[in-house]
Amino acid sequence: MAGVSALGVAALTFSLVPSNADAEIAPQAAAAAAPVAFTNATGTAQAKTVQNSMIEQHSTAEKLVKAADAAKAKAAAETKAKAAKAKAASEAKAKAAADAKDKAEKAAKAKADAKKRASEKANRSTARKPVYANNLDGWIREAMAIMKKEGIPGSYEGIHRNIIRESSGNRWAINNWDINARNGVPSKGLLQVIQPTFDRYHVAGTKKDLYDPVANIVAACNYAADRYGSMDNVNSAY
Structure with missing residues (x-):
C-alpha cells in the first residue's frame, strides 16, 4: 500500500x-x-498492532505458566495434606490398638495375680490348719478350738478332769445301770451325755454322732455352760 x-x-x-x-x-x-x-x-499503525499483539501474547503465556505453577503447587499441597492426614489416622489407630492390647494384658495379669494370691492364701490357710492327734489330748484341743470360735467357755483342765471322772478317757464308754439307762437313754461317750441333751446342745460343724469324741466334748461343754456357767464348774455327775 x-x-x-x-x-x-x-x-x-x-x-x-x-x-x-x-x-x-x-x-x-x-x-x-x-x-x-x-x-x-x-x-506505522500496523507495526504497532503487531508489536502490541506480541506483547499481549507474551503476557498471556506468562499468566498461563503462573496459573499452571499455582495449580501444581496447590495439588502438591493437597496431596501432602492428605498423606499427613492418612499417616496421623494410621498412627492413631495403631496407638489405640496398642493401648487396647496393653490394657487387656494388664487386666489378664491382674486377674492372674489375684487368682495366684487367692491360691496362696488358701494354701497358707490349709497349711496353718492344725492337725490334731487322734487321742484324748488331740480331741480336747480340737474341741476347745471349736468352743473358742463359738464362744463356749471351758479350760483344758476342767474338760480333762471331767472326762477322766466320767469315762476314764474311753470314747466308747456307756452307762447301762443308772436312771438314764433305766429310762432307755443311757449316757455315752467321753463326758457321758444322753442323746436328748446331745441333740439339743449339738454345735454345727461337728459330727452328729454321740460317740464322736470332739462332738461329745463340745455338746457337753455347751450344756454345762448353759446350766453351770462352764465345764470348769462341774465336779460331779451333771
Whole structure:
C-alpha cells in the first residue's frame, strides 16, 4: 500500500510539471516520493498492532505458566495434606490398638495375680490348719478350738478332769445301770451325755454322732455352760 501511494504521488507530480522539464524534475520527484513509503501512517499503525499483539501474547503465556505453577503447587499441597492426614489416622489407630492390647494384658495379669494370691492364701490357710492327734489330748484341743470360735467357755483342765471322772478317757464308754439307762437313754461317750441333751446342745460343724469324741466334748461343754456357767464348774455327775 505504501508503494501504491508513492506511485500516485509521483504520477500527480509528473502531470503538473511541463514536459520540457521532465528530465530535471524526475529525479527530485523520485527522491521526494521514496521516504513516503516508510513514513506512511497506516504502516506505522500496523507495526504497532503487531508489536502490541506480541506483547499481549507474551503476557498471556506468562499468566498461563503462573496459573499452571499455582495449580501444581496447590495439588502438591493437597496431596501432602492428605498423606499427613492418612499417616496421623494410621498412627492413631495403631496407638489405640496398642493401648487396647496393653490394657487387656494388664487386666489378664491382674486377674492372674489375684487368682495366684487367692491360691496362696488358701494354701497358707490349709497349711496353718492344725492337725490334731487322734487321742484324748488331740480331741480336747480340737474341741476347745471349736468352743473358742463359738464362744463356749471351758479350760483344758476342767474338760480333762471331767472326762477322766466320767469315762476314764474311753470314747466308747456307756452307762447301762443308772436312771438314764433305766429310762432307755443311757449316757455315752467321753463326758457321758444322753442323746436328748446331745441333740439339743449339738454345735454345727461337728459330727452328729454321740460317740464322736470332739462332738461329745463340745455338746457337753455347751450344756454345762448353759446350766453351770462352764465345764470348769462341774465336779460331779451333771
